[in-house]
Amino acid sequence: MRTPVAVLALGLTLAVGTPTVWALTRPEPVAGVPVAAALPAPTTAPAPSATPLPVDRLPEVTARPAAPTVAPAVVPPVRLSLPARGIEAPVDPVGVEPEGEMTLPEDVDRVGWYRFGPVPGAAEGAAVVAGHVDDAEQGLGALAPLREAEPGDEVVVEAADGSTTRWTVASRETIDKPGVPLGELFARTGAPRLVLITCGGPFDEDLRSYRDNVVVVAEPRP
Numbered sequence: 119m120r121t122p123v124a125v126l127a128l129g130l131t132l133a134v135g136t137p138t139v140w141a142l143t144r145p146e147p148v149a150g151v152p153v154a155a156a157l158p159a160p161t162t163a164p165a166p167s168a169t170p171l172p173v174d175r176l177p178e179v180t181a182r183p184a185a186p187t188v189a190p191a192v193v194p195p196v197r198l199s200l201p202a203r204g205i206e207a208p209v210d211p212v213g214v215e216p217e218g219e220m221t222l223p224e225d226v227d228r229v230g231w232y233r234f235g236p237v238p239g240a241a242e243g244a245a246v247v248a249g250h251v252d253d254a255e256q257g258l259g260a261l262a263p264l265r266e267a268e269p270g271d272e273v274v275v276e277a278a279d280g281s282t283t284r285w286t287v288a289s290r291e292t293i294d295k296p297g298v299p300l301g302e303l304f305a306r307t308g309a310p311r312l313v314l315i316t317c318g319g320p321f322d323e324d325l326r327s328y329r330d331n332v333v334v335v336a337e338p339r340p
Contacts, residue, residue, distance in 0.1 A: 147292040149268050149289070150268075150288055153289050153303075154299055154302065156337075157302040157303065157305065157311060157335060193279050193281070194231065195231050196208065196277065198276075200273050200314075201274070207229045207261070209229055209230070226250045226259030227259070229248065230248055231246070232246040237277075239277070239281075241310065242306075242307050242309065243308060244302075244306075244313045245311070247313070247314050247315070248315040248316065249261040251318065262316070264318075265292070267290045270286060271287040272284060286339045288335055288337050289333075290332070290335075298331050303333065309337075313336075314333070314336070315331055315332070316332050317331060
């Protein structure tokens, strides 16, 4: 069962490990346009007309097969790279934990693609890839350099069939976790986007969690 997007907030508020040296020097919280501006509004169907059609203009009744259509096979991503920032990581399809949070790979060198949403390269919607920023035992995670991403950086996603999609970073923003626009980040409609997420900001010793999320939004490269 697909968990409502609102529940996924739990997964994005969890952090692993303890703060490391990277947290001592922080870049500006926003690069490029704000994340909210980089995410187009989901498309909606036009509202039906309230004016009834004349009898002589009523549409013909059409029929279609009752058998369910077969959904096209999805080719999952297997590798993510952001060469300008030294990011290179295997990608695992992930879902939702029993408690409702988005699953993330325990290995901080790997990242997770939210398999209940669009795949990178889909015709519409946001493909979400997330990973831990660090771990007390494993050290820095693959997405730790995400906080340094700049507009214009290229992101490359390789799929299981060997094909690749290329993206251009449009926005990077550090957002306090309660303010992360989850509905837009996980949108299944609207123009295609690639969303990358990890933890950031100061470390809260009491909660054992980073205060913020670093969110990068990338657009398809022409």
